[in-house]
Amino acid sequence: MYLRADSSKCTGCRLCQLACALYRFQENNPKKSCLAIVPDFPDPGVFEVRTCTQCGDCVEVCPVECILQNEKGAYYIDRDECIGCLDCVDACPEDVIFTHADYEAPFECDLCEECVHFCAYGALYIE
């Protein structure tokens, strides 16, 4: 199971990020979301959506082997074991392992599907 994005349908509204953070952290705070919207304006005037592809590169570099897979097959970081080295963040080819000053451990998409539900434009889908 994968979270995919059709960037051509993204309107840059950031609702996915807001819904993500509300589900994951119970906070109104898109800076704590697990997917990225990268606007490119004024020229060419498009949005790029970046989601976790579950490539596993983060697992490879984790020195304490604290990146595990949940029942949906999504890699997640065990916060209790994470030492905050951020090697996974650097290794992520999509730049979708995120950090926030409130937490020592980074966080990544766990395939909760909340963003898919909220995106009105069909830019996000599960495959």
Added chain:
Amino acid sequence: MLSGYGGQVLRVNLTDRTIEKTELDPELAKDYLGGRGFAAKILYSEVEKGADPLGGGNKLIVAAGPLSGLLIPGAGKTTFAAKSPATGGYADSNMGGLLCAEMKYAGYDLIIFEGISSEPAYLFIDDDTAELRDAKPYWGQGCITVETALKKELGEDFQIATVGPGGENLVKFACISHDFGRQAGRAGVGAVMGSKKLKAIAVHGTKDIPVADMEEFRRIGREMYDYCRASDGWEVWYRLGTAGVNVPSNEWGSFPTRNFQSGYFEEIETLTGEVMRETIVITDKACFACPCACGKYSYSKKWDIHVEGPEYETTAFLGANVAVSDIEDVAYANHLCDELGIDTISAGNVIAFAMECFERGIITGEDTRGLGLSFGDSEAVFELIEKIARREGIGDVLAEGVKHAAEVFGGDSADFAMHIKGLEISGYESRNAPAMMLAYMTADVGGHHNRAWAITYDIEVGRDAITEYKAAQVIELQHVRPLMDCLGACRLQWVELGMPLDYYAPAMKAITGLDRSWEDLLHISERVWNLTRAFWAREVEGFGREWDYPPPRWYTEPVPTGPTKGKFVAREDVEKLLDMYYNQRGWDTNGIPSREKLEELGLDFVAT
């Protein structure tokens, strides 16, 4: 900390370059909600009577609302407000995009700018850090250029608002620009920002916005989003945005054409939302957390430019009102206005006025330094936009707005100078829409449609009818729509998708923890409406009934063409509409709120 709010106020004194951070007053939040409610209260209380709108005594207010930044459809509306340099009265202009959400994530509901900086500056906010920075390198540059540069310098996550040369040069309809094509366009808030030598605001925030009942808030938010997406209107609205209104408006005879000489543009076929979609739109672009993106981002091959839009108003004013029918020319004129930082509505209005004056011989080539001004001449439109923003030649007169231009040009030009209270009328020709005309006459910033889009009631109950019902509906709309500007959310989910208003009071309760009914919220909106009226009465010498009159064209000249041919609202009907309206509002026959009304609304501090 107050639930639903960022919790803090930033007060920035540009004269002595101090920044004061205070807690948001819970009483202000309770009595005025946010957004334009905050703005009206602060302007009335803090700006001294008679202050020069472009002087250090005026204040520029930037305000979010309690819904801004939250999981509520369209909760991304920022209010900019000041004493208007265009009208001398109250002004607020609200803008979509991402700015107010970011302000709240940084912890601020309100930014108050005072004084005047000696050098160009911009306000930098990154969570708890707030400082004034040097903007000299950006002074003189366009809005889009500066936004691009600041994002490059500070990071993509910063949200930016800027003024362009229009604001710097104190054009009376200069706008404040954000997110590559969203503007607080009306009544000259950009000139106030420019007068303070404040080039930009840059905000980045990483904090949570607390809500009182998280579970209930998320349940209601989810329902509201599900409602929007399932609504019948979603598909068309999303496909065309506001430009979808071009054709119906023309069919109603309300599409301003040739300086409002008519409400019907015979070349509409090339200016429709569909044509735009097929020829220039490249990306659908939404404001914060909006499920029904009306923003259409376009690329014109003819001019090799990008622009957000043109949306309805811009198509009306830089299209039909100047009789330009090439959508790419409209897009280019839109691009020029956006980069130079002037309002497309007022710009298209004042340019059309100059064209009509030229065609009638009231002004000549001597006044325009040889520039011919004829309806339909795109090149003349482009040139005048540049001249206005830079105040060159006749542009210096036009930059003062259509009311002033009529005083300078003379003749009978005041009869077709299309403004109310000094603000150029926006995109609905109203000679066969008395409710809409009344909405314009009484809008609390001058000739603007967004306080009460009442033309739907004219269509519903008969175009010619002058009735108490229409006056009542205008008042109702003037409480509902501006309430959204207090809450910091967009009204279009309700207007266009039929979102039930029943959602908002429970949502506000879940968010703020205060149990208030919809009627309670409307009562606050009425309070704000009366307060802005009181601001006008205090600031404008002799303010009263005659300030609510439409331009003579609307009550003397029959529409010459189109479906409303022959129609106009006679002067006695204008008076009748005002009598009904004032009476229902509890105002005297001169349009001034009564002592009883002010006290009923908790406005005891207002002088009468």
